[in-house]
Every structure is written in structure tokens, then in C-alpha cells.
Amino acid sequence: MGREIFMRGHNWTERLHEFLLLGAKLTPEKPAVVEYQGNETGFLSYRQLQDRVVGYAKTLDELGLDVGDRVILEADTSASSIAAFLACSSRGLPFVPVSPETPAKRLQSILDTIRPSFYLQADDGRRDGIPEQVGTGRFGGSGVTIERAAAPRVRHRREIVGADPAYVVFTSGTTGRPKGVVMSHRGILAFYRGMLQHGIVGPESRVATTAPLQFDFSLLDIGLALGSGATIAPVPRSLLRWPRRFVKFLRDAEVTQVNGAPSIWRPVLRHEPAQLAELGEQIRGVLYSGESFPLPELRHLQELLPEARIVNCYGSTESIACSFTDVPRPLPEDMERMSIGFAHPGAEMTLFDDDGAPVTEPGADGQIHLRSSSLFTAYWGDPAATDQALVLDPGAPESGQTVFRTGDIATRGENGELYLVGRADSMVKIRGNRVELGEVERKAAEFAGVASVSAVLIPKEGADPVLALFVVLTPEAQKGGPFDEMGLCAFCMEDLPGYMAPQEIHVLDELPVTPNGKIDRPALREISEAAAGAGRVTAVKPASAEAAAPTSDRSGRP
Template sequence: MSRENFARTHASVETLHEFLLAGARLTPDKPAVIQAVGGEVGSISYRQLAQRVDGYAAALDELGLDIGDRVILESDTTPTAIAVFLACSSLGLTFIPVSPETPAQRLALIAESTAAALHLQPVDGRRDGVPTSLGTARFGPDGIQVERTPAPRTRHRRELVPTDPAYMIFTSGTTGRPKGVVMSHRGVLAFFRGMLRHGIVSAEDRVATTSPLQFDFSLLDIGLALGSGAAVVPVPRSLLRWPRRFVQFLADSGATQVNGVPSIWRGVLRHEFAGLAALGEQIRGVLYSGENFPLPEMRELQRALPHARVVNCFGSSESIAASFTDVPNPLPDDIDRISIGHAHPGAEMLLIDEDGRPVDSPGVIGQIHLRSAALFHGYWNDPEATAAALVPDPLNPATGQVVFRTGDLAYRGEGGELYFTGRADSLVKVRGNRVELGEVERRVREFPGITGAAALMLPQEGKDPVLAAFVVLDEGVTGVEEMELGAFCLEALPDYMVPQQVRVIDELPVNANGKIDRRALAERAGQPAQR
């Protein structure tokens, strides 16, 4: 089936499930999902995936939930999890993906803040003690088993419309509470359509996805694969820690495209280079996102996979992504930064200076403002944060149109392409995950004996940057036990948000505005940590 036939079919659909299940009508017997079970690799066809979606939807529909009700989906990326979120989509239920490793406190906070109706997990899920406000059910190849029926709801809606929320991704928040990014069916489809115009994969590809389901990069991968009539290959999370097993899985599954954050390649390039190079004829493409790809490692990747097309995907959850840029192959010797290019078709990235004026000159840094039909609705129940992010179009404010003020800083090259330089706020990336330093600081300050805290990323020679916490202790407290603080943080935060270094200082430096001076802290970082 040609890409053109899929494009024509997609032009007539308006919801997420219709878009991703087009293959069930066009190529029903082709593999949709490649799965690994007990060391064996098998597949689920588009017809089988659609049948599973229908079965899940029928079971969920009996619960009496209304269009717009929230459903928490706690799972890794699996064929059954994909079918569940498509079933939610078909009923107009807003699914909220979370990781099985999500701390209980964080899950409870998400459930409470969204007034979620139902918690779904696989039949072998390990989550106990789900908040009693939620109905609970488990899903597997044989269907959905309801354990606790959701509280009775009244159905007010009859028709799912494209502007309804499709899903909600929770990211780190500046206030110390997770922040829900609400994306509509229309928004996610606008993004998928723009992405597919890059022709990154064909219907014959197998797209390996390495991202956890609650990281919207996984939804990008699923959309890239199923939206192209290709197959998606969820890589079991446990394999990513073992380079040889990871490479063997890619070989066994026949993956032709591998997507993920740059750090998934670090161990492979160091310890399994020959095994990866042996897949040079099989792997035709690599797409990365979430963090910068170190140039020495990019050169090694290109040396191992000399014929692979490498694409730099740049953006954030509020629009899923903003651009797709081919990395030069080979990478020129004199290059010091990889471009993020231009926005994907159907979108535009503007640079705006601190006075709200457009930046057009090469080399001048401005903040990226994204104009796109693929923008999020807003942050769940947070109109203040939404208003700060979705701002009037600085070029034509009278129109009422809004653009997304991303917080990303960049400058233009001589050809108009953009180069990302950093953030204008306290958001950082840890292993591809967005982390608001304020949320880390809030939790650290709650630890007994700590009166003040500041977090920042510290660079390390030849290694990934490390998340560090600088703390001020209460009077009379002489020290802090890092392992105890780490365990305390893990009760409420994902592991990637737990500080890897703790440094005790007498006081936190502040700038002229009375805010924590992170630059001054970074200058102190070269000093030995005080105990």
C-alpha cells in the first residue's frame, strides 16, 4: 500500500483511533505491532489490533463513562496498551498514560487533580493501593477484567468531536506539582500529518520504539509507524540496560527504524559496536529527541550505520514535536552544533526577543514561539500557566490567535535554520524527560533538617550531566544522608527527578530579583561538596 493511499485515507478522518487504525481497512493482514513473548518474536496484524480495540471498547462502554472522562493507563508500551488507548479514543475517554514505576504519591496526586474515573493496568500489573476514588480494571489479550466499578456517572455527551481531549501527558511542574498537558484529537492529528510529510518511514518499515508510554515520544513513534502503514516494535524496557540484548532484539524483530533519546545508544556504541554495525543493512533510519546528541557519539553511530538516515526531532509535549531535521552524513569535522532546522509542514517557529519583537538576523538569540494547529489545549486546571504559555501572536495580536511560547532559546543560521542554545526558564532534560527544577526543590525542602534547596544540572567530562541539589540545613543540623534523601524523594518523584549529588552550603545565592542565582551555584560546582 502506497504512502499516497494512506494520505488520502487520513485526510478524511478526524480522531486519533481512526487515523491509527487506517491500516485495518487498507492492509488488514499486515503486521501492526511486533511483540516479544518469552524470547519469541511474534506479530499482531492490523485486523487483529482493530478487533482487540473493539473488544476493549465494548467492555469500557459498559461502565457508563462519558465523553471527556479521564482514564489512567498505567503500562509500558505493549500491543495491549496500544489497543487500550485506541479503545479509549473511540469512546471519547481522555487517557492519561503513567509509568508502572510512578510513585504512589504522584499517582494519587494525578488521580485527584484530574478527578479520573478509572485506573487501568495489565493483568500482571503490580500496582496495589489504587486510590479508592478510582474504578479499577486490568487488561490483557483476553479482554478487560473490572475489579472495582467506577462511581456512577451521568452521560451528557452524544458525539465525539475533533476538539475533544484525546490524552493528557503529565510533566514536571514549576509549582512542585505535576502539570497536565491536554492534547485534542485535532491537535495530535495535525502533528501526525505534518510529521508524515517528511517521509521518514514507509509501509514496509518496522519502527522500534524505546520510550515509555507516559513519554509522548512513544505516541510519536506509534503515530509514525501506524500512520504510515508500518509496524511498531515496542522494545522491552528491561533490554535497554543490556547493549547486547538490545542489539539482538533489534536483529530478531527485524527493526528497520530505531527511535529514542540519544542515551539509548551510549552503551551500545561503547560495548556492542560490532553487533550494531552488523545491522548496517537492516537499520535504515534513526530518529532521536529529548536531548542533544553528543557529536563524538553521533559520529560513532554514523560509522556503525553508514547508510542510516538520522533525524533530529525537536520539540515538547505541548505540540508533541516542532521539527524534523536530517543530520548531515557524514557529520562535517568543523560542525559544533546540530541544527533543529525549520518547523514541520503546517507549523512555523518564530524567534522573539525579550521586548516581544521578531528576531530575523542570523546569530541573534531569541525565544522560540511556535505557530501550529498541533498545539495543546492548555495545562489541566491551570489557567495561569496556560496563559503564560499560549500567548497572543506577537506579529498580529489583534487577531486573537495564540502561539506557544516554548521557553526554548535559539538563533538562526545563514540559511534561516535554527540552532537550539538552551532554556529561558528552570526546565531541564534528564534522560529525555522534562524536569522542572522547582518540583525537585520543593520535595528536597520537605526533608527533615533542610531549610533551603536549589537544583541544577552539572556537566561532567565525558559523561551525562548530573542532577545536583544544593541544600541549606536547619540550625543545629550537621549533615544530610544522601541515601535517605534519595529514598525520601523516590516516594513522590520518578527516579530521573531524584538528585544524584547533594551539596551542603551555608546559604543560597540570589540575584537582584531575589531569585536563586543558578549561575553562581554553577560556579561553585567545581568546589568539593561540603559535608
């Protein structure tokens, strides 16, 4: 069954579950999901996936939830978690994915914001303490088990429409609280249709997804695979820490396409390049997103996978992504940065300066504004932040059309392609995860003895960037002896995911500022570099496996 059949079949679909389960009608016995079962790989066919969705949906329907009621979904990516969110979609229940590693305080903030009716976690989940007013249940291969019924509801809705929310993904927020990005069925399907026009995979592909379920990149991967009639292969989170086991999974699952942040490749390139090279004919494609790919490492990956089409994916949670640009093969020796190209079909990226004037000259800076049918609806419960991001089209405000002001600064190349320059605010990406430095700063400022603090992402040549905190102590703390850097790190991890934990802490007499009074972040980077050169860096190592850098597993230790 060819790709063109799937493309035509998608024309009638209006809701997320219909789009992703089209394979159950066209190729029902074909593998939809491949995953580890013990030490071996097994699969769920499209028909079996649909049967699991139907079974889950039946149980959810018995809860009496109304269209629009939110369901928290705590799980890693798996056949069952895919079935769970598709079941939610089929009942008009926006799903809110969270990680099993989400700290309790951060989860509580999400619960307070989204006010879910039901909380679902995988059979092996360990979460407890869910508020009594929220129903709870578990899901797995045998179905959904209700542990505590949802509070009684009155159903007001009958139909699920394309404008209804399909899901809410929480990202780091500037206010210090997680920010819920609401995406409609219509929005996510518009993105999928635009993405599939690039022909990145076909029905015979097997797509490895390495992103956690609560990161919207996982939904990109699932849509790319199932929307193409292909097979999705979720890589167990534990394997990403061990390069040899990661490569073994790619081999055993017969993966042909690997998607993920550039950081997933660094341990493999360092420790297991020969094993990866053995898959040079098997792996035909790589898609990366979330951060820039260091060019030396990208060249190395091209050498090891000579047949692979490598695609640079750019975008934000607010639109999933908005461009897919093929990496030149080979990379020109004089190339200094990778282009993000042009928006996918059905979308357009334009540049505007601070005064709202269009930027068209090559080399001039402007902020990217995205026109697209795949834009998010709002930030849940935060109209002020929504109005800052979804703005009237600066080029034609009279039209009433809204565009997404991304906050990304870019320049235009000679042929109209775009090149990223930086951020208009303090948002950075760490291992593909979006992080607002303000959220880290607000948490650290609550620690005893901290008078003021600034968080900065420090680039490291040939390694992941490091999140550094620069701290000024209160007068009392200055008199109280050595500052407890490890205690501050542990304190931050009470609320923040591992990738947001500080890895360097510098205690300063004062924070440097620019002439206009803003924190001088370049000066802070220089302080970090000088301290590293003098061997005076105070490094704190997060205990979370999510934050730990992958290492070689040559010793065979688990």
C-alpha cells in the same frame, strides 16, 4: 500498499483511533505490532489489533462512562496498551498514561488533579490502593476484566468531535505538582500529518520505540509507524539496561528504524559497537529527541550505521514535536552544535525578544514561539499556567490567534534555520524526560534539616548529565552531625520518578547569588566541577532501575 495511499486515506480521519487503525482497512493482515512473547518475537496484525480495540471498547462502553470521562492507563508500551488507548479514543474517553514505576505519592497527585472515572492497568500490574470512587480493571490478550465498576454516571454526550481531548500527559511542573498537558484529537492528528510529510518511514519499515508510554515521545513513535502503515516494535524497558540484549531485540524484531533519546545509544556505543555494526544494513533510520546528542557519539553512530538516515527531532509535550531535521552525513569537523532547522509542514517557529519584537537577524537571541494546529488545549485545571504558555501572537495580537511560547531560547542561522541556546526558565531534560528543577527543589526542601536548596543539571563529558542538589542546612541540622545525603535521595524518590532523583548532593554554607539576587547556577556548576576535581563529590545512587545507567551484560547476569 504505498505510503501515498495511506496519506490520502488520512484526509478523512478526524479522531485518533481512526487515524492509527487505517491499516486495518488497507493492509489488514500486515503486522501492526511486533513484541517479545517469551524469548521470541511475535506480532499482532492490523486486523487483530482492531479486533482487540473493538473488544476493549465494548467492555468500556458497558461501564456507562460519558464522552470526556478520564481513564488512567498504567502500562508499558505493548500491543495491548496501544489497543487500550485506541479503545478509549473510540469511546471519547481521554486516556492518561502513567508508568508502573510511578511513585504512589506522585500518582495520588495526578489522581487528585485529573479525577478519573476508571483506572486500567495491565494484567501483570501490581498497583493497589486506588480510591474507592474510581472504577478499576485490567487488560491483556484476553480482553478487559472489570474489577470494580465505575461510579454511576449520566451520559450527556453523543458525538466525539475533533476538539475533544484525546489524552492528558503529565509532565514535571514549576509549582511542584505534575502538570497535565491536554491534547485534542484535532491537535494530535495535525501533528501526525505534518510529521508524515517528512517521509521518515514507509509501509515496509519496522519502528523500534524506546520511550515509556507516559512520555509523549511514545505517541510520536506509534503515530509515525501506524500512520505510515508500518510496524511498531516496543522495546521492553528491561532490555534498555543491557546493551547486548537491546541490540539482539533490534535484530530479532527486524527493526529498520530506531527512535529514542540519545542516552539509549551511549551504552551500546561503549560496550557493543561491533554487534550494532552488524545491523548496519538492516537499520535504515534513527530519530532522536529529548536532549542534544553529543557530536562525538553521533559521529560514532554514523560510522556504525552507514546507511541510516539520522533525524534530530525538536519539540515539547505541548505540541509533541515541531521540527525534524536531517543530520548531515558526514558531520562537518568544525560543527559545534546541531540545528533544529524549521518547523514541520503546517507549523512555523518564530523568535521574539522580551519586548515582543520579532528577532530576524542571524546570531541574535529570541524565544521560540510556535504557530501550529497541533498545539495543546490547556494544562488541566491550571488556567494561569495555560495563559502563560498559550499567548496572543506577538506579531499580530489583534488577530486573536494564540501561539505557544515555548520557553526555549534560540538563534537564527544564515539560512533562517534555528539553533537552541538554552531555556528561559529552569526546565531541563534528563534522558529525554522533561524536568522542572523547581519540582525537585520543592520536594528536597521538605526534608528535615534543609533550609534552602537549589537543583542544577551538571553536564558531564561523554556521559549523561548529572542532577545535583546544593543544600543549605538549618542551624539545628548544622549542629546535629553529618547530613544524611542518602536519606534525602530516598525521600525525593518517594514522590519523584527515578530520572528526577538527585545523583550528587553538596552541602554549602550559603547558595551563591547573582547581583540581582537570583541563584547563580553557573557558580553552582563550578562548585560541582571543583569538588569532582578534588575528589570531594558526594554521589548518591538511586535504587530505581529507571534512574540507573545501563551497563554491559557481558557477564550474562539478568
